[in-house]
Amino acid sequence: MKEMASLLRIVADETRLRVLRLLSETPLNVTELTTILGLAQSGISKQVGTLKKAGLVRERREGLKTFYRLSEESEVPEEGRPLWALLMERVRTAEDSRHDLVRLAETLEKREGAAPGLHERLLAPGESWHAWSRMLMTLLPPMERAVDLGCGSGILAAELARVCDEVVGVDISSQALSAARAHAERVGLANVRFIEGDMTTLDLPDGCCDVAVLSQTLHHLPDPMTGLKVAARLLKPGGRLILMELLPHDEAWVTEKLGHLHLGFSATDLESMMEQAGFKITSLETLPPLRGERFRAVQGCAVWGERDVPPAAR
Template identity: 30%
Template sequence: MTGSGKLGFDALNTALKAAGEDTRLRVLALLAEAELTVSELTDILDQSQPRISRHLKLLAEARLVTRYREGTWAFYRLAEAGKGADLARALLAQLDPADRIVRRDRDRLDSVRAARAAVAQAYFRRHAAEWDRIRKLHVADQAVEDAIRDALADRSFRSLLDLGTGTGRMLEMFGPAVERGLGIDMSLDMLLLARDRLERAGLRHCSVRQGDIYDLPLERDSFDAVILHQVLHFLDDGARAIAEAARVLRPGGSLLVVDFAPHEQEFLREKYAHRRLGFAPEMVNQWISAVGLEPVLFRSLPPEPGSDGKIAVSLWLACDRRALIAAKPSREVA
């Protein structure tokens, strides 16, 4: 990288060599459509796995693509930031989408997507009854989602991090309004569902990754908004999760926590791995304040009268104090 922020001669030469080969150009075009594994690219391009792996290695070294490991799988995606990403998109912008080779690869990609969606829906069907039982215990999902939208309505954000993303619903909700969305979850099965949801919604700028909520593979100050939606009750250390969420929040950014109010449904702990049976408002506010965030909203949503619901849902909204402090004149100046 040169001082001007542009690629130096050697870096540009390496990137152009990496992209300037027919298979690698086809790989770039495919990764612009979806993130894929080596085996999926092997099926689409009808080439051996070692050969595809070598091509991907060259593209990654040139910073045209990025690689993310999930268990025994590795997903590849067109680079999202940096000069390599800019170059990749500039090259692909010159590629005719109606070209015969591009169309053929896209048709095979559709087959891969269909197979992936079938696996995701099979998992969903196996667990639908469990999720429906839990949903009946609290306020309706639509009411919770409306409250989430209301809480963030006046908060401006271009990038969103969804921790414990599950099926990716938060990314689907806010994806059309942001420039970048990322979901983190430990469960490979849930990531499968989330990926399918995002692909069906056409949200190419949103992605999901396997990751540890206590040790996020992300830089400090990297997202405008962070959501923890129905996550804390699965964790043994909610304060630590909120501290890590605050670490990646930009100055002036927003943290939204959505979880159960205190309840007595002990079977959720026994059958569904809930470690905590809800949270008192002051507990979460204390965790938020302890990491330097400013609590700005608390709201409780009780179940509808006459329903099977027994659990209220709470929302906590906080903002990063650094922007507030910077905006206030000091006493000395005043």
């Protein structure tokens, strides 16, 4: 009982709970915590010291810096473990009303030197391989060319290059494409190329692609139908569209921070837009939520230029 009472006294502080939430995502140092929380460094040091003394966080040295991580359940005093597990489950799923996770993403990008766009593991399912592994299974037959419209840092384009003779990645951001080219070079892919510019002026012939990918691209376009029409133009008859989009959400900060022009789309709206663009939907699935993701997504696959295809999955 004494250990539980002590644990309750320690966590009965909003700043400490915010620190625990951040450390549940990744180890951080005091300078990073100060930047994210917007509080005095002396105060953050004191709060982290209190959590460390209680056995709730652990420290490790990396060069001249000290990083703190969340303690594993087995490292917490035994009597307080059930309460600790319940507390952290609630902390991890609590509303991020102060946008700490947004600033955490920015901080991690500065640390890693990544291209602008925020750390997607925390903020969006753009690299959620639990989703894309299922979609990539549809790409096993040999293909000549795929196009990734709005390819960003090129992660999906690089994966497509493993099963296609050629992959073209298109994006309007020069910084994102620099990261994409560096990644392709690093993993030794010679059959992927990247084009900077507006997809509507893309200099590729009609009907030249077997697969077109739109992964979280439509919400960046003033008119989402534009992306679907470009994909339709580029696909051969029987070519496949692979699409992933965010479901409707209330995270209005993405407009300024990430350049989103739409706060997600319902599965019904996406179905209507794909059919309006001339696609026949073969699957459309709302993905289950995963802990740690700030958004939910819907993914779909559709065929261009064929009339007799299996009905869409519901």
